[in-house]
Amino acid sequence: MVGWLLVVMTFVGELLGAHQPLLLHQPPHASPSTTETRSRHPQASLSRSSDTSNWRKAAGTIIPSTPKRPASRQPSPQDYYQSQLIKRSRNRRSEDASDDNNPPADPVRDFAKSFDLLHLSLPSENPSTTNHTPIKQPIEKPSPAAPRYFTRFQKRQEDQKLQEEPLKDKNQDDHEAEQAADNPAEMEKFLREWRQDAVNKHQYDSAIFIGDKLLALTNDPNDAFFLAQIHFSTGQYTRAQAFLDGTGLIQKSAPCKYLYALSQIKQSKYEDALQTLGDESPVIPNPHGLRRRGASRANDEKYEAAMCYLRGLIYTKQGSYDKAKEAYKDAVKIDVKCFEAFDTLMRNNLLSPEEEWQFIEEIDFDSMAASVGGAQGEATAQFLKALYTTRLSKYRNSSKFDDAIAMLSNQYPLADNHDIVLAKAELLYTQCRFEDSLKLVKELLTKDKYNFKLYPVYIACLYELEKKNELFLMSHDLADNHREEAVTFVAIGAYYMLIDRLAEARRFFSKASVMDPSFGPAWIGFAHTFAAEGEHDQAISAYSAAAKLFQGTHLPQMFLGMQHLQLNNITLADEYLQIAWGLCKTDPLLMNELGVVFYHNDHLHEAVKMFLNGIKLAEEIGGDPKTYVQFRTNLGHAYRRLGRYGEAIEEFTHAIRIGGNEANIRCSMGLCCIMEGRTWDAITHLHEALALCPQDPVATELLEQALLKSADEPFHPTYLLPDGRTFNPTDEDFDKLLGEDKMSRNDPRAAATTTPGNSRGHTTAKRNRGQGSARATRRGDHDPSLMDLSESEF
Template sequence: MREEEIEKLRGVVGDCVSKHLYSSAIFFADKVAAITSDPADIYMQAQALFLGRHYRRAFHLLNASHVVLRDLRFRYLAAKCLEELKEWDQCLLMLGDAKVDEHGNVHDTKDSNVVYLDKDGEDREINISSAICFLRGKAYEALENRSQARQWYKAAIKADPLCYEALERLIENHMLTCEEETTLLSSLQFSAEDGWISSFYSCLVKKYDKENVVEAKFSELEQEGCNVKPSEKSLMRTLKNNTDLLACKAEYYHQCGEYQKCFELTSILLENDPFHLKCTLVHLAAAMELGHSNELYLMACNLVKDYPQKALSWFAVGCYYYCIKKYDQSRRYFSKASNLDGTFPPAWIGFGNAYAAQEEGDQAMSAYRTAARLFPGCHLPTLYIGMEYMRTHSFKLAEQFLMQAKAICSADPLVYNELGVVAYHMKEYKKAVWWFEKTLALVPSSLSEMWESTVVNLAHALRKLKRYREAITYYEKALAISTRSLSTYAGLAYTYHLEDHFTAAITYYHKALWLKPDDQFCTEMLTLALADECRFGVRTEIDSHSSDEIFI
């Protein structure tokens, strides 16, 4: 057969692949490889078999060729076949012998066939070495060796910063702390034209202050007038409205307790891209916090219909049942989600929260400890362990785990709030004031109802330190956030009472009792305040008459 005819057949194979006609591609690729015996044509045939899901046959074809020992592409595709067959140990053997250190740097051993850190340069292809590192990471993660998986994912993103999947695994599976994420990003070597990718990654890895990061990074790049072309500036402005980026902003709102703003933003995003799964997860979390059970029900139904094999779908069902306080059912579906994907953090945390809601502390602790082991970069499991210990009045243990959560993520205001509560219960009021003030310094200036209890707790601690004027200021701030808090009215009344401002105290005791008429503390203190005002009034009147006589 003439070379022109063979080249035409190769074109047919490529066209069949592009049109997803894999059986046709396999048929013609087989004929081309039989005619030429060219390694490139054998690779093309193996590619067609792989895309047609004939993994065992593709692996046999590659392995039978001696080229697999010399060509990285052959070795990588053979390992991909073993990945699909879930033969993870064999997959690692096929990739060859190499080691990675804790910084994500690869060190070859005697197997010199695999070259990891050679950049692919001008054609802008993803470095094959980076893809191999990533596949090693997936294999180790499947074998539950998460420490090795973490190192290989870091090696993959360092070998080529364009290997986004490696970064996604590290972030979504909470394999790194906030500080480690920042360090990793700063170590990546981006080319001059990839500045926008660096900015985008900055927004993805930051778990807090995302809104500021988004604005600051893009403003910084837009101001680089001499180094940035006008067309690139236009690209940056366009990307500021990208769904991935706005999903990060929604996540920022959720973590700050701005649940309504988060829900509104994710609702808009999902109208434009209803199948954006990261945005869907944030939307579910916000809807659950706001108690929107109807929205959760509809989302869960749609997800189960469209993605029955995804953990997110059954997590949504669990969220719905948790929202309507059917905790047994919610546990069942959170458990199903974790069984489908053991690396899905929300399922494990939801599982523990469902137990905690029914005060089944041992089971909740077990779920949280599993999550803490699986996701060392996620501070929420240790935070919730601390909160469980606080619920059982084990304040020293609670403080220990809360400090661990702070070490993992030092920017979450909820951690500081819980440390303040622990300090208050341990009667360390100065420390409690410091923690509560730190909490309020980390949240947005427009406080939402989520942080009303923090303001009240700070006022309580100040009252304990006899800093009554400051305490009253914070009680009034709490009333500006919510006028339906018994604790705020009772605390404000008691503070005025301690200052001998009996009229104001009586007023606020009455307001507290209007919210809860049978509150024992306010009832007793109102009686005392009325008696104190009566005695004070009589004493004042006597003093007034005495003064008049002296004056006369």
Template sequence: MREGEVEKLRAVVRDCLGKHLYSSAIFFADKLATLAGNATQDLYMQAQALYLGKQYRRALHLLRRHHLVSADLRFRYLAAKCLEEVKEWDECLAMLGDGVVDEEGNVQMTDDQDTEFLDRDVEEREINIGAAICLLRGRAFEALENRARALRWFKAALKADPYCYEAFEHLVDNHMLTSDEEASLLYSLKFDPEDHWLSLLYSCRAKKYGQLAAIESKFAELEREPDESQLEDDSVGCSLKDNNDVVACRADLLYHRGEFQRCYDTTKALLEKDPYHLTCMPLHIGAALELGRKNELFLRAHNLVQEYPNKAIAWFAVGCYYYCIRQFDHARRYFCKATTLEGSFAPAWLGFGNAYAAQDESDQAMAAYRTAARLFAGCHLPALCIGMEYLRTNNLNLAEQFLMQAKSICSTDPVVYNELGVMAFRNKDYEAAARWLRKALSLAPPPLTEAWEPTVVNLAHTLRKLKSYVEAISMYEKALALYPKGASTYAALGFTHHLQGSTGKAIDFYHKALGLKSDDTFTAEMLTTALTEECTRLSSAPDSQFFSLGVGLP
């Protein structure tokens, strides 16, 4: 066959692949390989067409039949990808060959050809094949539940080529590293000067447990419009202000700072532009759940189940809807389905445990939280939830152990300090409780919202126990400003005035508390006591007290 005709047929195959006409590509690639005498490049194109057409066994057989697996690293990688698709993980690792990665994530390959591809310079901006192989090894070890080795290979992939975003995504979304470990890894990556934007985006995408000012400065640099002088410099010169991923990163920051309304508004605007932005979706669903937006949860869950019935996020959304309407049995069922579909989906594991905890089923809740703690070692939330569950069951020693573990992973979460304060209060260590609770309020994002009212009330209770009545009254009033319908807060405020001897003010606040919650036994009893004391005081007062204006009886 003439060379021109062969080139024409190759162009047809490439065009079919580009237009996603995979059956056509497979048909013409098969004829091309035969007519061109089974040239290596044509066999590779045929194997690619078979892979894209989801004929994985056939592609693997083609590569083996022509003894191409050992001929070129590209063929070996493609064969390993076929084995990945058919879930033959051990054979996939054997196909990729041996390799060693040290604690720092640097790769030492036992195969000279692998080393060549890892070390070679990439003239055009293409993903290093060595990085792709490290990523595939990591995926295989993750599927085999060897998370320690998976972690090493994902780090190796990212170090081999910072453009290997999938490796970064595995490390961050699966919470495989702590905040400090993520920062150390990002610092070790070798970005080109023109890739400064990518370094910033990775930093914003990673855990946001650091200083707020540093994170905000990175967002500002990403979103800054370039001026004319910057346009001449390749290292800067782009603005990602309206990029969906950057907006999702900012929403993530808002969510973890407890600013749920702003997070919800941000994600809602993003989803109006991109209704199926899956990275943003868990944040939107979580914020909607915190705000009690059950209609939004229902509609979002319905759409996700229609479009993505095989993804965990769809059933997680359904579980959140049922959790919002307090049908916890149904919520557990759908959270369980989400974890079955994607065992590495952290929100579903936490939701699963929370649904059990909501019905006081402590053992099952603990099982879910412990699984999450094992799978997501870099996330502090499982340890926090375990500590809170031990606190609820009054196991204070174990509660302290897990709460301190959560604090060591994330030292900037005010919820952790609130729970430590509650634990210290129950241990009757009121000085320590006050310190923890003040720390929690100092870390809460200003201005304080209704979500932080329990923390303010906790601090007020603690100050009352320390007999700092004036400051306790101030904190109770601050809590009422955040949530004016807090019957228990009115009762506690009345009790504090009662302890000071101000029975008149105490009676007023007891009445307000009973007006909001008429069946409160403690408040009713204290009101009776205060009225008795006030009547006794007034009856024992001298007559002159009743005629202070100088007007006597006729």
């Protein structure tokens, strides 16, 4: 070990030569500041006297005689080595802090560290000539967190590693730029990629900056159109319009012409936009001609379809709805993939249900098959047609609708797609199956809570089912998060209408209609608020506005007819309902209103036929029976007017059984009984009607007449048994019933007895422990009316 140290010392001595070693010892009389200065700058504190020997003594060591150094000398290699040592050790602290506790062994690194420690621990060669004592610094094993000394050996090792690794050109971007400058095509490619990357990151200022330079280099119409699109995307419609106007490409390029007109529409310059586009749509002679043109001018025809769609928007803003409808239809005929135009036709109900199904057959789906080619083209055409079919009216061709849904669900994984499930929910709603429709919409909302296409059906179902709490929570959530949507205010208006606060509901419906004039539910709800208050004139005005906006749906026309019926304007009501009938012949509610018109016009047989057709259709579509109580009631009134009192009573009874427990129905049954001469039965029904509505003037007057008439008639009432049969007790039956009643009063434990004439064993007894008695009881007994009976007794 000692020999090894001597070899190292000899090597160090030869290496350093006549240069002095580092001063590592501190004189006892040195101040802390002096010591600190010396530790940081070893040569800064040395005396610069002309006496060389004193300077050597101050250094505390013996060195060979050397020529006298000037006052301002250059740093020695030892100084440079020590400064590099300190500098590199500081730079390596962050790297060493993340090293493992047990770094791998490295012979070169260990030798360098041993060399540094050996050099730092060397004692003075002549301690007797110094006036200080050496500081004892124990040699400690450096911890992984301690600074690692970066010696020349390590530097050489790092350089070797860098040489072995593949080098990356630090000036690669500059090299690419220089190469692009030499090749204009490369420069254009470079700028286009940069521009697209900026657009993908929504950094439109960068895209505008690069796009402007690219256009100056290329003068390409495509680059000009792209730059105008960026201006349009940032909402700078005027700048985009001015830019396109300055390029002179409006009449030369169909995309530039389209974007120029769209910028004008965004600025509400509808006349200027229409002048840019032209008044007439391109003529499409036949589908085959369209296909041949599409082979050569596919891109231009796509923009021709888009420009037809813009014409439709302009006509809609100007109130020319017939022209708008034709423009939208032309757009879809030119390009079957112009879904914006097709969706506008369906969503705004510009076509009647019959026109919609006729239009779907006129669309050239074969052009899609020709563009794709082969069997895949045919499959694509069928797929697109099925998708469009799900957007059609649900009042017609339900079988074709079901076939389209089945194909999309079985051949493609679209059974749970939002648009497909929403189409099913809309069909269920038109069939008055509100619970099933609400269930489907809720499933969709759990996956996509703010899909605003779902909310019109969702709000309508909640309103029909009177779910106030759920409607309140939903409208409150929309008001907190999406106040910019018209459906938010429709939801709030529906809630206020459900709790009978019609003034507030009208205000919110009105605001929704102002935000989106093409939103049908807002107009219908606004008109309903007037109808609910009996303001028929305002309701008629609002329904008329909705009928003008949505010409393809029969609902505004039907509501107009209903308002005129309430005003007893039978002629006007008939006109509006006939218009609605021409638009839709598969709505049971419309059939009921038409039957009412026939009834008031004394066309009783036609009324009965219409009511029966409505009931049959309602049963076929599987709607809720409670929704069609009025059908049975109106049919009963028609039978009563025809003198078919038995059938009328049967219809009234059916209406009561399915949930129509109303005073007017029982009053009508009483009237039929009076006409049949069953006075005591009429008295029973009229009493029940007055129990429901004590202030009913018709029931009161009929009851007075029935009581006067019953004074000269024996008491032979007819009772309606729970199974639907009637029971006419005789005097002997009543005597027996009186005896049984007395026995039951004397003996509370008396069992119920079998009612005469009831072969199925229906019993008569007083109510005991909450159990209702049978309805075949004597007059005068304190027995509950039909309204007090439980559901099980029915």
